[in-house]
């Protein structure tokens with residue numbers, strides 16, 4: 001089997017390293033803050049269960065707190081910790097503080113199931129219960145760790161110490177982990193109060209990379225460097241003094257509420273991260289085309305807007321929301337018809353803000369599998385980016401092979417006459433791939449396939465099984481031969 005280039009382990013690949021680096025920087029920063037408050041971060045080696053039990057015993061700890069989590073993987077880990085501790089007489093408490101609301105409360109208010117539209121979520125949510133409390137980011141003094149007994153205490157390891165040796169890097173994420181950086185970024189994002197109060201999400205420019213159009217606070221929220229509640233409180237303080245401001249869903253506050261919306265949906269939906277057995281997910285006969293997936297993942301689709309975004313994702317671990325829309329739509333319902341779970345997996349590995357509930361929720365949305373169903377509205381991999389960046393500066397930065405391509409061809413280099421390609425030192429099909437599909441015919445075919453799948457889901461009331469999906473695949477394959485699908489038949493040989 002071909003090794004997974006997004007694999008996430010020492011020695012195999014540096015993909016995913018941005019996230020580890022970000023996490024380690026965050027831990028170093030946390031250690032510094034704890035030291036200022038008279039304590040420190042303890043890095044202990046060994047089997048987690050044994051280490052935990054020994055700590056509890058040696059330091060006579062009577063109460064243990066760990067953040068409650070929505071993701072099944074961490075819920076299982078929490079259960080494991082409870083297992084280690086049970087019978088030791090230690091009290092465990094798991095406050096919900098990573099989100100603005102307790103997802104369980106919202107679900108209860110909705111009669112036992114999560115609200116599946118943002119507006120119904122807003123109606124149920126109201127003001128968060130803690131909103132009258134004043135939150136602060138300064139740490140009061142902490143009790144010292146005391147005698148560490150027989151424990152070998154280490155500093156936070158470096159990425160090299162974790163086994164990533166071959167770090168001959170080209171470009172890594174410009175975003176540095178840690179609470180200090182998070183608070184600095186938050187202050188900068190809301191320094192211009194009028195701008196913060198009038199933040200309007202879909203209006204941002206996804207191609208702005210020197211100064212991103214949004215806050216880039218997502219990785220800090222993800223790793224707990226920034227409390228979503230503190231962020232919420234800062235925005236509320238601004239709104240109280242603003243005469244005019246935008247409102248959810250487009251406002252800055254609205255963005256934080258999207259986060260809670262997806263956490264609630266994820267918490268209340270079994271199998272949220274997959275199509276099978278997920279009752280809110282349309283059953284769609286996606287393709288499992290490894291070649292198309294690899295072309296998308298490795299920036300070889302031949303559509304410069306899509307490929308440049310995927311380079312930014314790999315190098316920076318962060319891309320603008322509308323850039324995420326573009327590539328997710330392209331991979332799934334827009335052009336390639338590849339399963340959303342496979343795109344989700346790539347994002348999970350490469351994003352520094354990769355978050356189980358939000359990532360899966362947005363992939364469900366973008367693939368028209370749940371929450372959003374207007375599958376006729378497709379992002380063009382050509383004209384969408386051009387609207388924001390007609391000169392193609394974003395593409396030239398992330399795909400330097402196209403840096404000398406004239407602006408008339410930068411989004412459609414395959415249409416450039418060979419003399420122009422030669423002058424730009426970029427021959428299409430040699431230096432940069434030909435497009436893997438023709439957007440016009442591929443998008444038509446996707447719409448047809450989705451239309452049929454939606455009809456079947458409706459007819460069978462969502463109870464579509466694998467056999468039904470295979471039948472649909474066969475039928476769609478036959479029908480698509482009647483469409484003008486030159487690109488489908490001649491699916492070009494991808495260039496390595």
Ligand SMILES: Cc1cc2nc3c(=O)[nH]c(=O)nc-3n(C[C@H](O)[C@H](O)[C@H](O)COP(=O)(O)OP(=O)(O)OC[C@H]3O[C@@H](n4cnc5c(N)ncnc54)[C@H](O)[C@@H]3O)c2cc1C
Nearest residue numbers: 214215216217218255256258259321324353354355359362
């Ligand atoms: C396919 C796809 C996958 C995504 N995967 C992730 C992910 O793994 N982790 C992640 O944090 N976001 C994800 N998002 C949502 C969104 O794109 C990012 O939260 C946002 O771009 C982060 O940039 P920012 O901090 O500058 O956002 P801002 O616009 O400044 O918003 C502030 C905060 O609001 C929250 N937020 C904003 N948009 C959304 C949204 N659509 N859904 C939920 N929360 C939102 C984030 O916590 C964000 O940091 C995904 C979007 C798509 C389309």
